[in-house]
Each structure stands twice: as C-alpha cells, then as structure tokens.
Amino acid sequence: MNAESWSSRIGVILAVSGSAVGLGNFLKFPGQVALYGGAAFMIAYVISFFALGLPISIIEFTVGRHGGANGYNSPSGILGFFCKSKKMAYFGVLGSLLTLMIFCYYVYIESWCLGYAYNFAVGTLKLDSVEASSAFFADFIGADSDGSAFGLGLDKVLVFLIFSFFLNFWMIYRGVSRGIEFFCKYAMPTLVLLAIVIVIRMMTVSGLSPDHPERTINQGLGFMWNPVKVVLQENVGNAQNPKWVDARRLVGESDMSEAKKIVAEAPTISGSPSMRIHSISVFRQLQNPSIWIAAAGQVFFSLTVGFGCIMTYASYLRRKDDIVLSSITSCSANEFCEVCLGGMITVPAAVALFGVSGVLGAGLSLFDLGFKVLPLFFLSMPLGEFFGFLFFFLLFLAAVTSSLSMLQPSMAFIEEATGLKRRFSTSLLCLITFFISGFVAYFSKDLKAMDTFDFWMGQVAVYIFAMVLVTAFSWYFGVERGMKLANYGSIIKLPHWFGFLARYITPTVLLLVFVVWIGQDILGVIGDGKLSPYIRDLVGGEDSPPNKVAWKSVAIMVMVGAFYSLIVLRSGRYSDLKSLKRRK
Amino acid sequence: MTLGGWITFLFSTVSFTSLFAWCLYKVLTTPRADESALHGTFDIDDDD
Incomplete structure (x- = not known):
C-alpha cells in the first residue's frame, strides 16, 4: 500500500492549480483573446471550459483517486487497474512518456524565465528596440546555431538550465508532500501576489510613447476585449x-x-x-471554426487536462477526499490566473508601447510577446528593472509548479513498476532527462528539437491520451459507475446531466477538435492545403531534405517509449490486472 | 475600450473570480476526510 499522501486539501489544490498555471496563462491566452476578438473568443472559451476542460479534469481526478486507493500511482497502473487490463497499462505508458518529454523541453523554457529574471535583477539588460530584444533572446537561448546555448556565463542559458533542472529533481526527490506540496504552497500564493502587484503597476502606467498618445493601456484592453x-x-x-x-x-x-x-x-x-x-460582429466571428479550435485548445492545454498529471496527483488523495470540489477549485484557480491576471498584463502592456500595428507586427505568439516585446515595456517604465524581475520570476515560479507535475508520472511509474527506492528511481529519471534536456538545449537552432518534441508529445500524444481516457471512463467503465466513484466523499454531487456531458458531448468535442486540427493544421486538407512543417521535417519537402534533428528527436521519443513498455512487460505489478476483471 | 469591451472584460473577470472565491470558501470551511481513510479500497462496489 502506498504511504505517500497530500498533507492538506489546500495543498493538493495548489499543486494541481500549479500544474495548470504556466506560461500559457500569462503569455499565450492574452495573445489568443486579442487575435480572435474579446467576446467571441470568451464565448467559445467558456463553452469549451464547461464542455471539455472541467469534465476531463473531474474524470482524471476520479480515475486517479480510484487507482491510488488501490495502490497504483502511475498512469500505467491507474489506467490498467481502472480498465482491469494490462493493455491499458501499456497504453498508460503514453501518459508517463508524454509528460516526461514535455518536462525535457519545458525546463529549458523555465530556465529562460529565470535567466531573464536574473538579468533584470542585476541590470544587465540594455535593450532599446524589438530588433535588439530579438537578438538578445536568440543569443541567450542559442537559437542562432546548434550548441551555442552551451556557453558558460550568466548571459547564456546553460547555468540557469542546470539550476532549474536540479531544483525540480530536488523537489521530486523530497516526495509528494515534502517536495511538490511544500513548493506549491509557497510558490502559488507568491505567484498570485506578484501578478496582482504587476497588474496594479500596469494599470497606472501612462505616457510610454509620447509621440503616440493614442497608445495606452486602455487601447490595449480594447484590442483584447472589444467584442466587435x-x-x-x-x-x-x-x-x-x-x-x-x-x-x-x-x-x-x-x-x-x-x-x-x-x-x-x-x-x-x-x-x-x-x-x-x-x-x-460577434456572431460572425463565431462562425469561424478556427476560433473554436483555438479556444478549445487553450482551455485543454491550459488546464493540463488529459496529460496524466492530474490522475497521478489525485492518486495521492485520501479515498474520502472531495474530488469534485477539488477539481472545480483547481480549474477555477487556473481560470482566475489566466483571465483575471494574465489577461491584463501582456497584451495591454505591449500595445501601450508599440500600438496595435506594432504588436501585430512583432507577433502575438507566446515567445514573441513574452521574451521580445515585454522586456522592452518594462525597461521603458520607471522602476522597470524591478518590475521586469518580478514578472519573469513569476513566470519562473509558474513554470516550476508545472514542470514538477510533468516529472511525477514518470517518477511514480518507475517506483511502482520496478520497486526501486526513491534515491535510485530519482537518479535513473535524472539521468534520462538530463540527456534529453541536454539534447533539446544543444539542438537549439530555430528551436527545432524543442518544437518537434512539443508537436508530437505536447499536442498529438496529449489529444490521443485524453480521448482514450474519456472513452475508457464513459464507455468502458460506464458513466453511472464513474459518477458514483466521483461522488464518493464529495459535498457537491455531480448532477445527472454530467453523465450525458461525459458520455456524448466531451468525447465528441474532443474528437471534433482533433479531427479539424489534423485536417487544417497537419494535413492541410481544410484551409491552405499546406502540409504541417512538422510532417515536412520528417518526410522532406520539394526543396528540402528531411530534417536530421527532427528525426533524432522522434527516435528519442520512440526509445524512451520502448524502454517504458519493456518495464511494463517485465514488471510483476501489472501481471494480475486481467484476473481482476469481473466475471460476467 | 468600447462599452461592449468593458462589459465583456468585467463579465469574464468577475465570473471567474467569483467562482474561484466560492470554491476557496467551500474548501476552507469544509472539514477534510478523517485520517483513518487514507487509502484502501472503496466502501462502494466500484466493480459492478
């Protein structure tokens, strides 16, 4: 029987919220709202939240607590036990694999945030244009050539990468309660406090562009939220x-x-x-399928549902802990950070400095906004270096709370399947991730390795894992039994219509978004007819051969997946799952 | 920002803040499950 458990209910909620609150809340969400229009995007976003995000979160909590109550903590053990099938234990490998691979590049991005926070704190950032900011960013992360991120010194990312990497492993080694919960209990309130301080400072900024008096925080808010x-x-x-x-x-x-x-x-x-x-009009904007895919994707990835992290965290709950309330609380905490804090910082700040055209020209992507545009904003305001440090330290905390949740499924898997002691399982995991994170940071030219990992593991694998999870809960295990499990110990009981939602709506929406995404962005069957660059990297294009770094990245994913599958094959923990199947 | 923008902005932020505040209130005022129920199989028949 597993001895680990969360020490308090607020602890697990902060840990799950921490898992969800990440860079996407502060950098990606504002860009998406601005790009697709305020009210239209928010309508699609709220519908996606209730049809997709919240139900999958409750399903993950339910499945996870059920597995934990029976001695399983990894996605393999939890899914295998839930479906009483060793095949599902093999499938669960995908949950441990995808989170581990995401960790390996996420820790790299995490180190950027720490590096920027440090450079703001010591006052070494001297940037006066988007070009200078872009050049610093490319030099800092090593985007110009492979291996260039590996320089020593505090103007390179390597030192920060090593620090971030070992901070994560120190927390994971300390365990669920003394490590993850301990860190999140301090990091999450600090993060919210920092965000509130920055929002207040932002709202009082004026006159950043004397030559363009129309460029204000108010114009930035209008750019984001105006419905028409x-x-x-x-x-x-x-x-x-x-x-x-x-x-x-x-x-x-x-x-x-x-x-x-x-x-x-x-x-x-x-x-x-x-x-x-x-x-x-809003109605006209909502007729664009892209807005629905963007909103559903933002909710899905922002809540970190369907990754296998929440089910692992939930497996350390007590069997009578209220999972419905915990689920709603952690989801609402993420939404609070995303809509109320993240939505008020990035884009309004960028518009106040560069205007709407300038921001659209610089790009609304996560990295463009966060690491090229925002540093200039902070440097142009009084006490900007201090507030810049606060903002990037906030991002660093948000990233660490997320990356911890990405490590735990693999940690639980190795401990559960091999029976290794904490010290050895941590060392093994540390060794694997050290080489893969090093690979991602070394092949930093155009961020090719990172992008390849992100596409195959952070997008494709996540959709597949979430779809199988929801299908297993709603159609294999049964919605009625699943709801009975979820309601056990809950003060808020799931309403009857949740069954209909989980059985029909959530899988359909998930499938629909996946199919349209494949058709539009991957195969190009819908839209511009262009094959995704990630596919072209593997098969080659008309004027370019297949990309070797992309192939090496895929080979690493396959090798780690095969290694995990071998562990399941050899482990005795999953051998008797089939015999638990009820007799008909 | 237009009036519609303010309405969208305030409705979105107030809704999610209220939901979060209500959830926090419920979490902080509801006692946790007893210590004896750390792990172990469920009292309900989950396999039928």
Missing part, C-alpha cells in the same frame, strides 16, 4: 468581384479617424471604393 472587431480592408479584386482583405485592426478613436481619412483619400476602382472600414 473593426478592420480597415482593402479591395484586391475588382469592382464587379470585390475581394476584401484585412489591412489593419482599428482600436480607439484615433485609429478610427485616421482610417476614415485613408478611406476618403483612397483611389477608386471603376467608381467603387478600394478601401473600407468593416465591422465584424
């Missing part, structure tokens, strides 16, 4: 068959009056205007 998207469009067709393409987003009075002037002065095409101001 207003765009300046150009006709690239002709008078009979006009083809309007977006020229720029318009936010605020100043943008509008400037755009009206442009439209008035624009030449005509056979008497028809060549430019126009066009408003896109």
